[in-house]
Amino acid sequence: SQQGEEDPQALSIQEGENATMNCSYKTSINNLQWYRQNSGRGLVHLILIRSNEREKHSGRLRVTLDTSKKSSSLLITASRAADTASYFCATDVQTGANNLFFGTGTRLTVIP
Amino acid sequence: EAGVAQSPRYKIIEKRQSVAFWCNPISGHATLYWYQQILGQGPKLLIQFQNNGVVDDSQLPKDRFSAERLKGVDSTLKIQPAKLEDSAVYLCASSPGPGAYEQYFGPGTRLTVT
Numbered sequence A: 001s002q003q004g005e006e007d008p009q010a011l012s013i014q015e016g017e018n019a020t021m022n023c024s025y026k027t028s029i030n031n032l033q034w035y036r037q038n039s040g041r042g043l044v045h046l047i048l049i050r051s052n053e054r055e056k057h058s059g060r061l062r063v064t065l066d067t068s069k070k071s072s073s074l075l076i077t078a079s080r081a082a083d084t085a086s087y088f089c090a091t092d093v094q095t096g097a098n099n100l101f102f103g104t105g106t107r108l109t110v111i112p
Numbered sequence B: 001e002a003g004v005a006q007s008p009r010y011k012i013i014e015k016r017q018s019v020a021f022w023c024n025p026i027s028g029h030a031t032l033y034w035y036q037q038i039l040g041q042g043p044k045l046l047i048q049f050q051n052n053g054v055v056d057d058s059q060l061p062k063d064r065f066s067a068e069r070l071k072g073v074d075s076t077l078k079i080q081p082a083k084l085e086d087s088a089v090y091l092c093a094s095s096p097g098p099g100a101y102e103q104y105f106g107p108g109t110r111l112t113v114t
Helices: none
Strands: A005-007 A010-014 A019-024 A029-038 A042-050 A055-058 A061-066 A071-076 A085-093 A100-102 A106-111 B005-007 B010-013 B019-024 B031-037 B044-050 B053-056 B065-068 B075-079 B088-095 B109-113
Touching: A005 A085, A010 A019, A019 A106, A029 A061, A029 A071, A042 A055, A042 A061, A042 A071, A042 B088, A071 A085, A100 B044, B005 B088, B010 B019, B019 B088, B019 B109, B031 B075, B044 B065, B044 B075, B075 B088
Parallel strands: A010 A106, B010 B109
Antiparallel strands: A005 A019, A019 A071, A029 A042, A029 A085, A055 A061, A061 A071, A085 A100, A085 A106, B005 B019, B019 B075, B031 B044, B031 B088, B044 B053, B065 B075, B088 B109
16 A cells, blocks of 8 residues: 555644654655644645655644655644644655545544 | 535435535646545545546546546546445545645545445
8 A cells, every 4th residue: 555654543632732643654755745634624734745855844833754764743832622633644656646645644632 | 715615515325326426626726636535544535637637547446436527627426336335425625736736625525325
């Protein structure tokens, strides 16, 4: 499978703490994207990091990419109850029609 | 800017019946995707359109699933006949182009096959 795998599968933290989730993938990529899914807003794009980038920031989000290890991490700082959702990494592999392959997701619960 | 629209939001059918889903992408987006998301899993791509042409349908079960995108705008996804394992959320997404673009997802259609 070309899908990524997120780790951990589930994470529960207190509001204000940081949350880190990891993604591993198998094949060479053009870019890697992170998405959030909750019942209120559906599946929403968070951030895109290209294969030649190592780190990217967007607000309270920090994404790293290590192509040598075929892994990425998403850090959410100062978490809020509204961050409760499932987080997916999606890889745009180098071979094929530039489709995204989604991982299995990390379920994050932020306790107020 | 209006988002991706999908209908219906929910559908319950019996196995062996047929069902169709409709998607209206964001205006101007050339690329349209259909995904299947089974409970507890990530979305799985079924088909990608570029304008009104199919770019990738390698994961579409063509014996029962079909999709079209007439005039390069709206799209329909059909299942005939449905099986129990088709119970899932069907997501439509669009983007300005393939590859290094974020995808914008619709709210999805939750299909239950009994």
